Amino acid sequence: MRIDVGIVGGTGYTGVELLRLLAQHPHARVRSITSRKDAGTRVSDMFPSLRRRYDDLVFAEPDKAGLADCAFVFFATPHGVAMAQARELVGAGVRIIDLAADFRLKDPALFERWYKMPHACPDLLAESVYGLPEVNREAIRKARIVGNPGCYPTAVQLGFLPLLEAGAVDVKHLVADCKSGVSGAGRKAELNILFAEASDNFAAYGVKGHRHHPEIAQGLSTAAKSPVSLVFTPHLTPAIRGIFATLYAPLVKPELDLQALYEKRYAGEPFVDVMPAGSAPDTRSVRASNVLRLAVHRPAGSDMAMVLAVEDNLVKGAAGQAIQNMNLMAGLPETTGLEALPVLP
Amino acid sequence: MRIDVGIVGGTGYTGVELLRLLAQHPHARVRSITSRKDAGTRVSDMFPSLRRRYDDLVFAEPDKAGLADCAFVFFATPHGVAMAQARELVGAGVRIIDLAADFRLKDPALFERWYKMPHACPDLLAESVYGLPEVNREAIRKARIVGNPGCYPTAVQLGFLPLLEAGAVDVKHLVADCKSGVSGAGRKAELNILFAEASDNFAAYGVKGHRHHPEIAQGLSTAAKSPVSLVFTPHLTPAIRGIFATLYAPLVKPELDLQALYEKRYAGEPFVDVMPAGSAPDTRSVRASNVLRLAVHRPAGSDMAMVLAVEDNLVKGAAGQAIQNMNLMAGLPETTGLEALPVLP
Amino acid sequence: MRIDVGIVGGTGYTGVELLRLLAQHPHARVRSITSRKDAGTRVSDMFPSLRRRYDDLVFAEPDKAGLADCAFVFFATPHGVAMAQARELVGAGVRIIDLAADFRLKDPALFERWYKMPHACPDLLAESVYGLPEVNREAIRKARIVGNPGCYPTAVQLGFLPLLEAGAVDVKHLVADCKSGVSGAGRKAELNILFAEASDNFAAYGVKGHRHHPEIAQGLSTAAKSPVSLVFTPHLTPAIRGIFATLYAPLVKPELDLQALYEKRYAGEPFVDVMPAGSAPDTRSVRASNVLRLAVHRPAGSDMAMVLAVEDNLVKGAAGQAIQNMNLMAGLPETTGLEALPVLP
């Protein structure tokens, strides 16, 4: 079985991570990769880490990339690109996995408010599936378009879901204190993510509102079956990869066995690891792998639940989850090509 | 005016930071520094950064250091050392600033529970003053013994105080999500703080209870005039210096102007900088300086207050605050020797 | 085909890296792993990154580990351990790959001088093979004992070899200016490799002599067919993984086409990548992979050759090269289980 894959916008960290992971995939073959700006450049000239594996792969102009002949196209582009090309590709029988935000928010008005552009294809948005396998596995299998979750939303949703589904917490006082490695900001020439600015430093950002807020709230509200109120604070930590989400919520069912709740909810999940009671996960324990690890706590002397969740923002938070979705859509075992262990140290 | 100073236990990060800062102080003179283990070693042989300024200073055996002839003695030691020597020194007229925990918790039973040793001098503990100048300035001036606050407690208390003093928040649901640079763990040969373990990583720790919890709760409860319930989560971030505290509390007086509250509370404070509304501080903006910066927020769509506070754990969180206390005790301007700007980048 | 593998001393970075890489190997099965100090501990409790793959693997007492039933035993131990157990294991038909220094220096007297212990089995040392496949491939295939090269020696030898074999440089003035990530110092609780010491810092070390010097000199002298004189300066750079070797030598055959020389020497080598003329490699381009990349330069206005070589010290510099050797010894394709691409960013 061979799966022809196209990647639109392959010069960012999500793109190079897709290439790294797909090289381990026994069925996928990257047929084409596009970049308007770098068309003609060999991929391995831009990313020497890919030398000897992708020496024949050259960035192509988007309209000459033969995307319509691919079985799957990943969009590793800025917001707005996937929705502009979706109708044509879907019409050609291509299945789409968008790693940007075009197919994450189900409400087009909400999309427009946060992304400052009208949605180009609300009908396709309506049929698209939010690509969080732990929630939407069956729908993903049949989807033509998958909106791959954001990095923060993956960690925060998987961290909170068992509590919300069980009605265990006060959904009006949720706090998600999140820390991200700097690669989450993308491969963009911007001052605040320079080494000399971000190293040996710790900063909050997006304090006036972050685009992942509505995406998280959408997922949590669905799980809770009622609108949630969430304070979401992203911070930048001087690491390349990794998201650490520390989640707080007042318990309304204090008698609940939280450890059992989490273990039961995620039993059988190939990529969610509920750690033993009392654990303190760290981001390096998932570095370069598709695993999300979490630990649930009830801090002494309080009536709060606390959840600690870690993931690699470029893998479970982006490219790895996209391939997990592709596996589901293609009828492959969900873990195909995603079994490499984390890199530690 | 010359102030003779002794330092007990000078081989850790707090000790070398005291030496760095005192070198800039126009009145203090480090007369002696002790280390049982490294007695006979020149200070500048252990710390080449001190070469040419402290070339005559040699680590001395504690009992040969002439501490009783000093005006001030700083204890930069493990817990338990200062209280064992306090009575003799105080009796000799020496004033003590303890950078460990011996004089932080006013309740000897609480001290014993968290530090696993009985308090050696409850009477001196009773007369000692908790060295947070923004709260206890006048008492510090006259104190014979000052318990210098811990690094986390300084940031969390100064961050929460205005809200608590104003009765603005629900004191039963306080959350302090704190991130510390690795120097906060001290200069100890331990696996988990190796570069190859702590770099490119982010971790929670102390999830089963951290010794700074009772110290923080003591200060917050005093300010609130009622016992508080606090979830305090320390994390390790891959930076050398810096504490970042993200504080959350449900507002009970939603009409309050939080920005004005904070600006008024800290007006005139030389080392607390309330940033403009909407600010996101970062730890490097206080690196190597005695300033604590904070910003107060009311996140959109929630009824919570959020405070972001940053400090250098070795300066305002330890050695700098200790010198600030010494200045007060000596009748000097509080900022003497502490005016160097932060080192950025 | 199944290859039963034992690992002696699995609690260091080399040990956990062997486990990570062997999990990707289609034929190897880790049958036992030893640690005297941590016997009884589950491997995945010490290294959460290994959870779900090695959950049944427990550190065993060395004498209860059934090592004699393994086809291959890797020693990831301090120097001196492998040579003490080699005779018994070899007698049982086990083939040994020692990642320490016991079988690197062919001269027992030289070993004793640098490692301060007599060699325990000079006869086995004599038959053992130095495990640098690019030099000793055929001998490795048949070896019973392989001395796996050190991290610096791998990079410096592969960097200099073509020049020396071609008689192109003055072997009396070789300079190897080397920079290593901190994991090269091992997983040991020592002050100088603490995060707060090694981060945001750059240091030389071993300036009075480093144990890799005689190993490098042995290999270079063999290649040059005459004794070389080498200045070897190791430095510590604040990265977890990676060795960067900058090599200098005065040219005695200035007419030589260095680029062609290197490309020809390493044509067909699966793990040595000669980059195009003018390239500047970086360590992240080989992070977590078994590739060594190099570039050869002739700096303008000088008569020197300069070579830049990068490797991951834990992979091509240790565990990966050990598996490469195992593949050769087992008659497998040399790249088996070692094809994962570098992790970038």
Place this chain on the structure above:
Amino acid sequence: MRIDVGIVGGTGYTGVELLRLLAQHPHARVRSITSRKDAGTRVSDMFPSLRRRYDDLVFAEPDKAGLADCAFVFFATPHGVAMAQARELVGAGVRIIDLAADFRLKDPALFERWYKMPHACPDLLAESVYGLPEVNREAIRKARIVGNPGCYPTAVQLGFLPLLEAGAVDVKHLVADCKSGVSGAGRKAELNILFAEASDNFAAYGVKGHRHHPEIAQGLSTAAKSPVSLVFTPHLTPAIRGIFATLYAPLVKPELDLQALYEKRYAGEPFVDVMPAGSAPDTRSVRASNVLRLAVHRPAGSDMAMVLAVEDNLVKGAAGQAIQNMNLMAGLPETTGLEALPVLP
């Protein structure tokens, strides 16, 4: 005594470092600072580390900054700016310290070849003084224009000078293997100095020729009284600040006592610290200070000299040395305002 100072181009790392250091200077007062792009912005809004000390200082348009009324003007600008304004300012009696390259290379043709622009004022270049106090102290005192040395050239020249002045080495085979922290690349939005690119990485750069090469060669040739041949290899190390220069040269006077040579050459120098024989300096031992530390070695088994030199690229390699020059020019003690100890850890 009050010295009015102007800074042209204050938005880079050199600019903010000048402000940090000048705040400690008892006589200097920053009267104006310019930035065409950020005119109107408060300095402390861009750099919160400067809050409360520079709250009244606002970036001004260059032509409205009243530079002609300053006693000293520092140019912390790209190459080419200082030489365009020098004649007018010097005519107004202002003394200039250029931290860019306009007044470093004495040969205008060499300047044009490396900087791709003709020199605007060769006559002023001829009278200007190269601002390395350890070489040109007396000339600096009287200079109207000082070309402040580059960061690499400061370390490499001070490291090699004693050997060259003593005729101790073969000047045809000098090697300077240099490692710089990332702040040396400036505060510019460029991909290769992003945190996610430069962290956990080590890279060579400028392998085809670096602009500091002719500057270094000029100084070394002057000291040697004959043209030198130098291989200069810059590398990027994942630290914010710091330059580490490892220097190699074949000895031609092997009987020389190198330690004594260096101690004698730098006796009395306030900012050059010759460490004891056998020392291995590290960059953090000079972090944020104006000290350059060095150690000289004769590696065992070779006939080479090796020198290890460390400096903070933003202080002794830029802003600190500029203030050292200003002190000399103003007739102040050379160390005025530059006595703060290094920040360690």
